[in-house]
Amino acid sequence: MTTLRNLIDGELVDAADGATYDVVNPATGKAYTTAPASGAEDVDRAMRAADRAFASWGETTPKERQEALLRIAQALEDRSDELVRVECENTGKPLAVTAEEELPPCVDQLRFFAGAARVLEGRGSAEYLADHTSWIRREPIGVVAQVTPWNYPLMMAIWKIAPALAAGNTVVLKPSDTTPASTVLLAExxxxxxxxxxxxxxxxxxxxxxxxxxxxTPRLVAITGSVRAGTEVATAAAADVKRVHLELGGKAPVVVFDDADVASAAEAIATGGYFNAGQDCTAATRVLVADGIHDDFVAALAEQAKATRTGLPEDAGVLYGALNNPDQLARVAGMVDRLPDHATIHAGGSTAEVAGGEGGYFYAPTVVSGLRQPDEASQDEIFGPVITVQRFAEEAEALRCANDVRYGLSASVWTKDHARAMRMSKRLDFGVVWINTHIPFVSEMPHGGFGHSGYGKDLSMYGLEDYTRIKHVMSYIGE
Structure with missing residues (x-):
């Protein structure tokens, strides 16, 4: 069995006390490597290294930082096969889907922030007070602490480190304990x-x-994770007045009006709901459907679910793999088992049988209709391959139900009526709203939510700005 190591001050090192823990492949349920069980001493060593490095890295030019990020992007592209293999062993994801849908955006995001490093903007210098010229400096914050989740370990590490490094900060990052392998390889x-x-x-x-x-040491803490984890981070950071960047859970409403194309909407929504086993805070798993097409849509969605395959990473034609860990499998199964009597399961609703994956954490693609707004499955994040459906009669009802959750990360609207789409996109209380699509991201546009989904933006120039501080400089220019 191989052994992972921390990367601190440019060296691969064990935990100070030598402690390790097993890392399990979700597709088999078996340990495939060990990782350092790092303690406070290891964290302190990493922080001191980052603090020393900031003295020089924070003084580098945007051109130098750009060139470093471009070289890292090229290294990822050159070793993409290895990264895909490690990521899929890490997570149980399908190899083909990961190679096509995750690695290219990772490389693109690094290249985007490499370019963004050279175009930081601020207000133009001017005399806002007679005989005094003012201007704005955008500066790196310093050492940044970052925590990444298990659902997209490689991509979320890049979402965190790319803007931080582009802005001139240094980083100490902790990956999820269940998926550290690809992050360690990225760091190497x-x-x-x-x-x-x-x-x-x-x-x-x-x-x-x-x-x-x-x-x-760190002056900013950034985390992608659960609401519980984000609340703990914000509470702890407040004691030292650290800045906090939170990207937390979601419960995305997918609002399908009666003029939508039922077949194409069902196909796209099924993909957006089952991709990555629904382990995505933007997943299309809470569908609100107009009365006029409700039954047809549920039938079409159930057919999509029955045609969707889960399986081992190397299996051909698989859309998604195992859930990340046994606790997550139990959570998903428990929420389905606790469905109220008025709910109907049209597909799935149980663990999945996967040849060769008898020890893995697989759950079948599931469709549930008849949900009502107060139901647990309508309010709480399932984070699994379970799509729930509610019906609505009028646009106002759809909007009320869509916004009636504590999360505010993402939403989508499906309609041919342009004015209705514009009204809904304005009134939906979510940080990302898609129209007639769900889940695409681009490096140039921000991702981040409201409410219990957190605050701060990943991707885009807004994401880069989150890793800077603003300084006003004023100079007396009178005689």
């Missing part, structure tokens, strides 16, 4: 093109994350 590749200490990766559990957040 990046380390070949960065000075020691600029990017550090420390593996471990929640206690490691707490040590990261509570350490006095």
């Amino acid at each position: 590749l990046a380390n070949e093109h960065l000075p020691p200490g600029v990017l550090n990766v420390v593996c471990g559990n929640r206690d490691t994350g707490r040590a990261l957040v509570q350490h006095p």
Whole structure:
């Protein structure tokens, strides 16, 4: 069995006390590697390395940072086959889907932020007070602590480190304890093109994350994770007045009006709901359908579910793989088992049988209709391949139900009526709204939510700006 190591100050190192834990492949339920169970001493070592490195990295020019990120992007592209293999062993994802849908955006996002490093903007200098010229400096914040989740471990690491490094910060990142392998490999590749200490990766559990957040060195803590984890991070960071960047859960409404094309909408929504086993905070898993097409839509969605395959990473034609861990499998199964009597299961509703994956955490693509707004499955994030359907009569009812959750990350509207689409996109209380599509992202546009989905933006120039601080400089120019 191989052993992962932390990357601190440019070197691969074990935890200070030598402690390790097993990392399990979700598709088999078996351990395939071990990772350092890092403690406060390891976190402190990484923070000190990042602090030292910031003294010089923070003074680099945007051109130098751009060139480093471009070299890292090229390294990822050159070793994409290896990264895909590690990511799929890490997560149980299908190899073909990961190679086609995840690696190319990762490379593109690095290249986007490489370019963005050179176009930071601020207000033009001017004399807002007689005989005094004012201007704005955008500066790196310093050392940044980052925590990434298990659903997209490689991509979320890039969403975090790319803007932070582009802005001139140094980083200490903790990947999820269940999926550290691809992040460690990413750090190894990046380390070949960065000075020691600029990017550090420390593996471990929640206690490691707490040590990261509570350490006095970082001035910003960024996390993608659950609402519980985000609340803990924000609470701990407040004690030291650290800035916080939170991308948390979601419960995306997918509002389908009666003028939508039933077949094409059902196909696209099924893909958006089942992709990555529904383990996506933007997943299209809460569908609101107009009365006039409700029955036809549910039937079409059930047919899509029955045609959707889950399986081992190497299986051909598989859309999604295993759930990440046994606790997550139990959570998804428990929410389906607790469905109220007025709900109807049209497809799935149980664990999935996968040849060769007897120890894996597989759940069948599921469709549930008859849900009502107060139901647990309508309100709480399932984070699994379960699409629920509610019906509505009028646009106002659809909007009320769509907004009646604590999350505010993403939503979509399906209609041929342009004015209705514009009204809904304005009134939906979500950070991302798609029209007649669901789940595409581009590097140039921001991703981030409202309410219990957190605050701050990933991707885009807004994401880069989140990793900068603003300084006003004023100079007396009178005689």
